[in-house]
Amino acid sequence: MKLTIGYLYGDLMNIYGDIGNIIALKKRLEWRGIEVEVRVKSQESRVNKGEIDLYFFGGGQDQQQTLVASDLESSGKGRIIKEEVERGVPLLSICGGYQLLGEYYKPHNSQKLPGVGIFPVYTEASHDRMIGNIVIDSMFNTLVGFENHSGKTYLKKGAIPLGMVKTGFGNNGSDKSEGCIYKNAIGCYMHGSLLPKNPKLADWLLEKALKVKYGKEVKLAVLDDELENKAQQIAVSRFG
């Protein structure tokens, strides 16, 4: 078996330690003897349907985020990724990546920037910087991470949050929701990195990817996650 991970704009959206998610996905496949390839998909690259089995999209700086927003639209990559998500291809997006995959982003003093429209959410710039450790309850049980954003994201009617905030701000600091889940795509504000300390979520993404690619349920071999779980528990006991 083999999975190809598409690291969206890995050269531009890479300053919040989100590469730890790529490292975690890659290692958790290698430890199980499953072949893995990571392809960075950036401004000059094309994405073909069926080429990528799992997408990852991290957070970046404002200037880079603007570049990426226009490339997603002009290169047609946004449209292809949306179609792939509809087909069930799993995706994890964080912070800036999450915002760009929503319906739109409204900056302070200018017009709305259209998003890819995978998640039924929209984001508005705010003057509050929401920074700190975050702990949420979700369908993957507890998830821990670190958030650092000023954009406030609101779920539209029918949108399903990834989870509910126990500690921290989450989507907007007011409605207790954090992130969004649509089919097998997840968007959220959780850096940390997220997947190393939340191995259940990492394995869920991998199982979905294998299922879509090979057309049948694939049971992943059990790994020794003692260190992963302990790091999570300690974060929960300190911040939760």
Next chain:
Amino acid sequence: MRTTLAIILGKLIAYSSKLLNIGGGSTAPGLYSLKIDPKLIEKLSAKIPTNIVITGTNGKTTTSRLISHFAASQGLKVIRNHTGSNLERGIASTLIQVAPQQRFDLGIWELDEAAFNLVVPKLNPNLIVFLNVFRDQLDRYGEIDSIVNNWGQTIQTISKNTKILINGDDQNLAVLKKGFKGKVQQFGVKDYKIVGEGLSHKREKENLDFEVKNVQPKGLNGSIFQLTINNELLTINLPLPGIYHIYDFLAAFSAGILLKIDPKQMILSLKNFSPAFGRVEKLDFGYIFLIKNPAGATQVFETIAPLLKPEDRLLFALNDNLADGTDVSWIWDADFEQLKIENLKLKIVASGTRANDLALRLKYSGFDPKNIIIEEDMKNALKQARKGLKGTLFILPTYTAMLKLQGILTKSGIKKHYWEES
């Protein structure tokens, strides 16, 4: 009157904190004195004929210390802010302690990325050195682009007679050349450029005013390289390991040239230079290398990786206090994979408030969890790491973990208090 009162109060606080042994009084005096006289820095620094400012993410303390060393070796009387207290109150504290009786030839001020914009207009420096800009404590300083934009705005407001020296190999700093009305000079290392979090080979030739070439690394003993000044090729034997220390040296040396210090004297004086606490600290059982952000940590890994032997040990200490940054995501951007120790079976101790996050990072970079001991308490961690040690112990702490370690080593008689060091 206000100024006198502020100075007296500051001196009193400094004296009592030293007396009570509650820290070297490196920031509290400035904090309170600035409340009494907000113009304290302007007034006191104006009495010093030459002031220089050093900023950047990594290397500020080592660079300041080098310039100070070069200047002192020429008989110049130097004042500078010590011990990493690089905020406004740290500067004020330093000035208060020596006012009004002492006279100085040169003031050397290291400022952190944010304090720079606040303090530079007050200091009105003759020379500013920009070392580099990397991702560091995003929860505190913000993103790289906004740091550089703020610096750019600040230097637009200062006199065009100010000399500006930038690291020409750091592409993020290039925009500073456009915003400033005066002259900007550049330093760099031939065939290197800084990309993202690390160094790589550059394609195009930069126009550098001060250029190092022919670098030969000598492991932990430092490196040898060459530099042409006034048409003369000089060979430098730098007793600090790692490419990043070549940049610190080069920044200090270029600043020294602009201050008209004799280049050969500077090179000679390197023989008796000792680095600042925690930045390559040599102990009788090993070394301490401060790691505080992805770029700095990666550079330390690059330096020590080729030197590790199977009997050596590593002690990492990751804290998430305010001064370290409360976000530990950065360890995933640091290139632990560089250490390539899978086949060496090194014993590793992970310590600090986020010891478990560290252990996890090590596991995902290829280390066997069986060889990793997790011990949050620094004192016990150090004990564990030294027990039965046959090789060298490399200690890699974040900032507050390093201070803690310093305390432990001081108590056991291995190190002096850091504020007693100059």
